[in-house]
Amino acid sequence: MPSNEQRREAAKRKLERQLERRAERARKRKQMTIAGTALGVVVVVGVVGGLIWLSNRSDDDANTTNTAADDSSLTPQTAGAMPAGLSTPLADTVSCSYPADGATASKANNPPRTDGIPTTAPDATPSISVETSQGNIGLTLDGTKSPCTVNSFVSLAQQDYFNDTTCHRMTTSPSLQVLQCGDPSGTGTGGPGYGFDNEFPTTAYSTTDPAAQEPVTYARGTVAMANTGAPGSNGSQFFLVYGDSQLPPQYTVFGTIDETGLATLDKVAAGGSTPEGDGKPNLTTDIKTVRLD
Numbered sequence: 001m002p003s004n005e006q007r008r009e010a011a012k013r014k015l016e017r018q019l020e021r022r023a024e025r026a027r028k029r030k031q032m033t034i035a036g037t038a039l040g041v042v043v044v045v046g047v048v049g050g051l052i053w054l055s056n057r058s059d060d061d062a063n064t065t066n067t068a069a070d071d072s073s074l075t076p077q078t079a080g081a082m083p084a085g086l087s088t089p090l091a092d093t094v095s096c097s098y099p100a101d102g103a104t105a106s107k108a109n110n111p112p113r114t115d116g117i118p119t120t121a122p123d124a125t126p127s128i129s130v131e132t133s134q135g136n137i138g139l140t141l142d143g144t145k146s147p148c149t150v151n152s153f154v155s156l157a158q159q160d161y162f163n164d165t166t167c168h169r170m171t172t173s174p175s176l177q178v179l180q181c182g183d184p185s186g187t188g189t190g191g192p193g194y195g196f197d198n199e200f201p202t203t204a205y206s207t208t209d210p211a212a213q214e215p216v217t218y219a220r221g222t223v224a225m226a227n228t229g230a231p232g233s234n235g236s237q238f239f240l241v242y243g244d245s246q247l248p249p250q251y252t253v254f255g256t257i258d259e260t261g262l263a264t265l266d267k268v269a270a271g272g273s274t275p276e277g278d279g280k281p282n283l284t285t286d287i288k289t290v291r292l293d
Helices: 004-056 059-069 147-158 259-270
Strands: 127-132 135-141 169-171 177-181 216-218 222-225 238-243 245-247 253-257 278-281 286-292
Touching (some): 147 286, 238 253, 238 259
Antiparallel strands (some): 127 286, 177 238, 216 245
């Protein structure tokens, strides 16, 4: 029969084992939380970089990301405010550069003019009518901050580049609510055969400012350029923001959407996408024409 001392030692060892198991469970829970947080960062980076890049991945990869993005345990990153404007006003006219990007244009076009690009209204703020299969979308472009982007968009519109193309991507996550268009190939990888650098809001930051990589709010009603994340990778793809979205200020803002256009986008968004949350709109949205008013 065990003595009192032996019973105390056995109880002590049992308690120590229980404490060790609790500590191990706590350690594993902590690891899972860190992994979940890291996964959340990967998802954010994937979405941010994926304005074009995401469509290059396999369906399995996209489904994996969408599942992770739907994890309610992940907390969206807090976004700052979009800069109010440029710190230094632009000259009345500027020169732009549109070098060939080495890829075959998805649809034949001539590069835009490069000199004498206006930066003041009304020449720099044209109105655009986009007729789609789901309704009309009116745009007011803003070349006072992003003149080279507006110049390129207008040039492509005047060449019917966007006509008879499809909007290939819809996102419906709380932090990214956009419809992406502008690729005649409909794959998310196409472009005009040339590229150009970011403008506002990227140009509102110094190249060494860490804030240039922190999320800001791209407000509902914003029109911005998609890119691959590489310098000079703007082309023809653009996205229409129908709900406040959080992105680093590395996507050129070049206009706003009217109320009719937002109603059209809300209709398309309500139809969802395949894959759910980030994929092709279930309500096929084809651009019939893009014209200057």
